[in-house]
Amino acid sequence: MEPRRWILTLTCEDRVGIVAGVSGFLSRNQGFIVDSQQYADLETGRFFMRVVFQRGGGGFPDGADALREAFAPVAGELALDWSLSPADHRPRAVIAVSKGLHCLHDLLHRARSGALSVEIAAVVSNHAAARELVEWHGIDFHHLPIEPGGRAAQEQALLGVMADADAELLVLARYMQVLSEDLAARVSGRCINIHHSFLPGFKGAKPYHRAHARGVKLIGATAHFVTGDLDEGPIIEQAVERVDHRDDIDALVRIGRDIEAQVLARAVNAYGERRLFLNGGKTVVFR
Numbered sequence: 001m002e003p004r005r006w007i008l009t010l011t012c013e014d015r016v017g018i019v020a021g022v023s024g025f026l027s028r029n030q031g032f033i034v035d036s037q038q039y040a041d042l043e044t045g046r047f048f049m050r051v052v053f054q055r056g057g058g059g060f061p062d063g064a065d066a067l068r069e070a071f072a073p074v075a076g077e078l079a080l081d082w083s084l085s086p087a088d089h090r091p092r093a094v095i096a097v098s099k100g101l102h103c104l105h106d107l108l109h110r111a112r113s114g115a116l117s118v119e120i121a122a123v124v125s126n127h128a129a130a131r132e133l134v135e136w137h138g139i140d141f142h143h144l145p146i147e148p149g150g151r152a153a154q155e156q157a158l159l160g161v162m163a164d165a166d167a168e169l170l171v172l173a174r175y176m177q178v179l180s181e182d183l184a185a186r187v188s189g190r191c192i193n194i195h196h197s198f199l200p201g202f203k204g205a206k207p208y209h210r211a212h213a214r215g216v217k218l219i220g221a222t223a224h225f226v227t228g229d230l231d232e233g234p235i236i237e238q239a240v241e242r243v244d245h246r247d248d249i250d251a252l253v254r255i256g257r258d259i260e261a262q263v264l265a266r267a268v269n270a271y272g273e274r275r276l277f278l279n280g281g282k283t284v285v286f287r
């Protein structure tokens with residue numbers, strides 16, 4: 001049987017000796033490195049690293065707690081912000097959606113076919129349109145309409161669903177409500193939105209209409225971490241497709257749906273596989 005694999009991710013203030021410190025720890029503990037990627041941002045002075053490793057011989061710490069206990073002194077010495085988990089761990093996620101269900105369909109299908117690296121724990125929506133689809137997949141659906149003056153209560157209910165589902169990640173899969181500053185702060189670094197344009201172009205509502213009016217030759221989609229500032233969060237993934245004068249707004253919307261679904265799934269998988277790091281107003285995404 002293949003030995004269990006582990007993923008160590010870390011970030012820290014950059015200095016000489018980080019890679020040596022980590023690889024030295026693994027060597028001393030019979031850790032066999034399967035994949036290692038690191039990046040030094042010379043502008044911010046931050047360092048990022050992701051190591052995939054497995055048991056390489058006798059003396060390898062047995063289990064997550066033993067590994068974390070063994071690594072903690074090294075991490076303290078190097079002043080690391082770190083996380084260590086089994087490679088097959090899939091973070092639990094809540095998906096939020098409004099009336100456009102194409103990204104939700106895609107995520108549910110990928111989850112069902114084992115191609116999604118997060119576990120969909122529940123789906124919430126300010127409309128009831130997705131209930132039948134979600135329940136067909138055997139997943140909890142929560143209809144959280146926004147009553148007049150009820151945005152704060154609705155957001156509390158959304159946080160309640162995340163807590164009850166033990167979910168760490170919130171995915172806005174064409175959820176057309178602007179999260180409050182408070183909610184955005186509470187899910188900072190663990191909330192991913194898909195915006196239906198190639199940011200920074202065409203922020204806000206109805207980007208395809210405005211792209212058509214502008215006569216663009218490329219349209220795209222952008223997955224980003226959510227912040228309190230609409231469509232301003234750190235970009236995780238983007239893609240574009242060529243369009244031309246023959247493509248009316250309906251065509252742009254149709255072409256855009258596929259781009260949105262693909263870009264969002266890539267971003268969610270980067271998060272689930274611990275390949276994604278916040279780096280100030282930007283991100284580091286290991287391939």
Ligand SMILES: Nc1nc2c(c(=O)[nH]1)N[C@@H](CN(C=O)c1ccc(C(=O)N[C@@H](CCC(=O)O)C(=O)O)cc1)CN2
Binds near residue numbers: 175176184227228
């Ligand atoms: N705090 C944030 N919340 C959300 C973000 C974000 O970047 N920061 N992105 C949106 C998604 N989105 C574009 O990608 C978007 C959604 C909604 C709107 C908008 O103007 N909504 C209106 C209501 C529209 C309606 O009811 O249909 C509003 O909220 O008043 C613009 C952009 C998700 N949330």
